Amino acid sequence: MRVRDENKVEAILQQALKMVVEEGFDGLSMQKLAKAAGVSPATIYIYFKDRDDLLVQLYxxxxxxxxxxxxxxxxxxxxxxxxxxxxxxxxxxxxxxxxxxxxxxxxxxxxxxxxxxxxxxxxxxxxxxxxxxxxxxxxxxxxxxxxxxxxxxxxxxxxxxxxxxxxxxxxxxxxxxxxxxxxxxxxxxxxxxxxx
Amino acid sequence: MRVRDENKVEAILQQALKMVVEEGFDGLSMQKLAKAAGVSPATIYIYFKDRDDLLVQLYxxxxxxxxxxxxxxxxxxxxxxxxxxxxxxxxxxxxxxxxxxxxxxxxxxxxxxxxxxxxxxxxxxxxxxxxxxxxxxxxxxxxxxxxxxxxxxxxxxxxxxxxxxxxxxxxxxxxxxxxxxxxxxxxxxxxxxxxx
DNA sequence: AAGATAAGTGAATATTCATTTATTTATAAA
DNA sequence: TTTATAAATAAATGAATATTCACTTATCTT
The missing domain is CATH 1.10.357.10 (Tetracycline Repressor, domain 2)
Known part of the structure; x- marks a missing residue:
């Protein structure tokens, strides 16, 4: 079994926080976030049910x-x-x-x-x-x-x-x-x- | 010259405020706003340069x-x-x-x-x-x-x-x-x- | 080394987005 | 009544959106 890379989920979370602060909640798109965190958009959905879930968990x-x-x-x-x-x-x-x-x-x-x-x-x-x-x-x-x-x-x-x-x-x-x-x-x- | 309908711009502003409060800034779309205010999307652009301008003016x-x-x-x-x-x-x-x-x-x-x-x-x-x-x-x-x-x-x-x-x-x-x-x-x- | 399995992905999906264009409508001035 | 003009619109545009799918990759277990 491939091992889970905790750096990825942490990168997703911290980039999401940064993007929300800099561009607002309407400036946060999943594709931009994926690019900023250096992962595929689909990877985000391994860890989070959807966009709302990501933000609520982050909070x-x-x-x-x-x-x-x-x-x-x-x-x-x-x-x-x-x-x-x-x-x-x-x-x-x-x-x-x-x-x-x-x-x-x-x-x-x-x-x-x-x-x-x-x-x-x-x-x-x-x-x-x-x-x-x-x-x-x-x-x-x-x-x-x-x-x-x-x-x-x-x-x-x-x-x-x-x-x-x-x-x-x-x-x-x-x-x-x-x-x-x-x-x-x-x-x-x-x-x-x-x-x- | 056709006369400006101030009710329209007021409806746009107050519906925008309501939508932001109920659905957040990312819940405010121009098409939904137009529908809620009872106007065409294009009408909004008569009174406001763009989405940001609408929100800043409203504020x-x-x-x-x-x-x-x-x-x-x-x-x-x-x-x-x-x-x-x-x-x-x-x-x-x-x-x-x-x-x-x-x-x-x-x-x-x-x-x-x-x-x-x-x-x-x-x-x-x-x-x-x-x-x-x-x-x-x-x-x-x-x-x-x-x-x-x-x-x-x-x-x-x-x-x-x-x-x-x-x-x-x-x-x-x-x-x-x-x-x-x-x-x-x-x-x-x-x-x-x-x-x- | 081989097999099993979950992590991870690139590309595609249908939908929604902000904004524009071409056109029609209402009214004040002539 | 006609004309000029800005208000108002329906429909369309291309870009961006969240999410999914078929697939590949890495690593643990055997």
């Missing part, structure tokens, strides 16, 4: 990698300030180091394909987060609030800043570059918002 | 409408708390009342077409915002920070909550519905973050 793989990175070593018993700071900086580091992956994940979530995503890894992730903020609320380190409100206040500003940083321009089209100082300040503001 | 029109709504009656001389609250609630109202428009605008901004957008109305908007927060900083009503940091902390959480509300599920795929109480609380947290 799930990237989300898993991201959450693995963010959760690594995380201990829900940490103080709220430490736990949030560590998570926040991990996220910042990952998405600044991997702007294409971050852009793909966010872009994907606005796509109708988002409805096809099934959750595996993520439920574990949310469990840990839930335990973390429930504990923080009990210890009076965090104002009582729904998980979604916490998450939005804590992390949405970060994603927004990185989005503008990647685009090189702010909401008005003016040049914008994110600095460490801005990140520090934003984290400070977020901590201030959430502490009782 | 700019929607952004202009949104910002007009948000800016209406706004006075940069208001106190920081009042100015932010008014803006925040206006935004919340508009995007909750017009979920498709909001979704389209956000989705678009992750698309390569975003690079083709030129700014007219928006620079005036940013001017007003800049004056507002500069004044607030001078009056010691707002911590000193870049406009982009202010914007991200103030509004990104709102957009995130509405995004989950529209999807009907949160970051973990669990059912989610945004309540007025959550909105109130989020605004409160944002105000707390930004005030000295």
């Amino acid at each position: 799930q793989l990237e989300v898993d990698k991201y959450f693995d990175y963010v959760l690594d070593d995380f201990d829900p018993e940490w103080s709220f300030a430490k736990g949030l700071s560590v998570q926040w900086k991990r996220r910042a580091q990952y998405i600044i180091d991997n702007p294409d992956k971050a852009h793909f994940m966010e872009h994907f979530s606005f796509t109708p394909l988002n409805d096809k995503v099934v959750l595996t890894h993520r439920s574990k992730f949310v469990e840990v987060m839930h335990k973390f903020i429930t504990g923080a609320i009990e210890n009076k380190e965090l104002v009582k609030m729904p998980l979604e409100v916490y998450w939005s206040v804590a992390f949405a500003p970060l994603y927004n800043l990185v989005k503008w940083h990647k685009a090189g321009k702010n909401m008005a089209g003016q040049p914008f570059e994110l600095t460490d100082e801005m990140l520090e300040q934003t984290l400070g503001l977020v901590l201030k918002a959430l502490r009782p | 700019q029109l929607e952004v202009d409408k949104y910002f007009d709504y948000v800016l209406d009656d706004f006075d940069p001389e208001w106190s920081f708390a009042k100015g932010l609250s008014v803006q925040w609630k206006r935004r919340a109202q508009y995007i909750i009342d017009n979920p498709d428009k909001a979704h389209f605008m956000e989705h678009f901004s992750f698309t390569p077409l975003n690079d083709k957008v030129v700014l007219t109305h928006r620079s005036k908007f940013v001017e007003v915002m800049h004056k507002f927060i500069t004044g607030a900083i001078e009056n010691k009503e707002l911590v000193k920070m870049p406009l982009e940091v202010y914007w991200s902390v103030a509004f990104a959480p709102l957009y995130n909550l509405v995004k989950w509300h529209k999807a009907g599920k949160n970051m973990a795929g669990q059912p989610f519905e945004l309540t007025d109480e959550m909105l109130e609380q989020t605004l409160g947290l944002v105000l707390k973050a930004l005030r000295p």
Whole structure:
């Protein structure tokens, strides 16, 4: 039996991600992707049922990698300030180091394909987060609030800043570059918002 | 001379927006759009140079409408708390009342077409915002920070909550519905973050 | 070394795509 | 009413699309 070449499937996935970021979802065609990945179009269909399946699998793989990175070593018993700071900086580091992956994940979530995503890894992730903020609320380190409100206040500003940083321009089209100082300040503001 | 039918161009634009939201940018074809709008494909090319031009114009029109709504009656001389609250609630109202428009605008901004957008109305908007927060900083009503940091902390959480509300599920795929109480609380947290 | 089997492929399929062309239609001005 | 003109269209164009098919190739097992 001929052996499976894992480089091929990895090349397909990473080229697909790159093409979506550079040309949008409507810029991704199977033939162009095959050429970019150095395989035959038919090879893609060995590993993926169809185009949608490829994109959904790619998204799930990237989300898993991201959450693995963010959760690594995380201990829900940490103080709220430490736990949030560590998570926040991990996220910042990952998405600044991997702007294409971050852009793909966010872009994907606005796509109708988002409805096809099934959750595996993520439920574990949310469990840990839930335990973390429930504990923080009990210890009076965090104002009582729904998980979604916490998450939005804590992390949405970060994603927004990185989005503008990647685009090189702010909401008005003016040049914008994110600095460490801005990140520090934003984290400070977020901590201030959430502490009782 | 035959007279221009403005209903036609409006139908084209609104059907395009709807199709993008429901089927993604790769679900928008000119022939399907023409059929949905009740016109011939060739008619679209009377009003728009090509597919990209249609989408870019649509985006700019929607952004202009949104910002007009948000800016209406706004006075940069208001106190920081009042100015932010008014803006925040206006935004919340508009995007909750017009979920498709909001979704389209956000989705678009992750698309390569975003690079083709030129700014007219928006620079005036940013001017007003800049004056507002500069004044607030001078009056010691707002911590000193870049406009982009202010914007991200103030509004990104709102957009995130509405995004989950529209999807009907949160970051973990669990059912989610945004309540007025959550909105109130989020605004409160944002105000707390930004005030000295 | 031979056989079995899954990986991998190039070329073809029918379909859909964005856009154009030749033509008709409606209306404002004469 | 006639004329000029831009709006509007149906039908057509060639290019690009996702996917499949018949076939070849590499490698493990025997």
